Amino acid sequence: MPQTKIGVLGGTFNPIHSGHIHLANRVRRLFGLSSVHFVTAALPPHKPHRDLLALEHRYAMVCLATSGQPGFIPSLIELERPQSPYSIDTLAKISRTAGTDASSIYFIAGADSLAEVSGWHESGRLLTTYNFVFAARPGFLASPPGDCLPAGLERRVIDLRPPGATVPGRGKRPAIFVVEVAARRVSSSEIRALAAAGRDIGRLVPAPVREYILKLNLYGER
Numbered sequence: 001m002p003q004t005k006i007g008v009l010g011g012t013f014n015p016i017h018s019g020h021i022h023l024a025n026r027v028r029r030l031f032g033l034s035s036v037h038f039v040t041a042a043l044p045p046h047k048p049h050r051d052l053l054a055l056e057h058r059y060a061m062v063c064l065a066t067s068g069q070p071g072f073i074p075s076l077i078e079l080e081r082p083q084s085p086y087s088i089d090t091l092a093k094i095s096r097t098a099g100t101d102a103s104s105i106y107f108i109a110g111a112d113s114l115a116e117v118s119g120w121h122e123s124g125r126l127l128t129t130y131n132f133v134f135a136a137r138p139g140f141l142a143s144p145p146g147d148c149l150p151a152g153l154e155r156r157v158i159d160l161r162p163p164g165a166t167v168p169g170r171g172k173r174p175a176i177f178v179v180e181v182a183a184r185r186v187s188s189s190e191i192r193a194l195a196a197a198g199r200d201i202g203r204l205v206p207a208p209v210r211e212y213i214l215k216l217n218l219y220g221e222r
Contacts (some may be wrong), residue, residue, distance in 0.1 A: 003100050007036035007133075008091060009108045012188070013058045015213060016065045017205045018194070019186035022074065026181050027108050029135050030160075031167060034106070035071040037094060038062050042078050043085055057218060064208035084118070086121040090132050102129045103174050111136035111178075114148045124150050131174040134183040136161070145178045195219040 146154025
């Protein structure tokens, strides 16, 4: 019996927005994932902490955004001991907790992460142990995906952007997938700026998240 396939979408979620939800839905359908874990980063190693909202607020917004979405699971697994901000440790914890092997885990990230992944902690082992799904907007991935990866990993890339490309059956080893997601570009920094200016963010975040931000005035007003 084939093992359950699990998606993992990590981020600061400061705040979580409609782009995250669209991406998770798209990748879940494309790869037949049973669930997607939304892992809220406590102290992300690759981003400045200056404007980072408290973890309890960011996690609360993830819970609100995923409520009513079957198979979408808010997660604080980074805080499980031993605590670690690194993706390789987070994915190992999820694999162990779910009782599934590494080849059943699909790490979901935006195409901008593709240019940074070589600098991630133990990137070589990370990219050869788990499946990766890098999502780009149509026409917005300038360099060949393999050029961004550590040496020798370009042969693991499966580009699903060409017309007619289909997801292959599960192979014996994890792969690095590149997909296109047709959605408006939404950024958390844009949402924070709009909220601070007292402007409407209703089309950029799920309704419960909007209400939470406004009720607590999380990003203030200039």
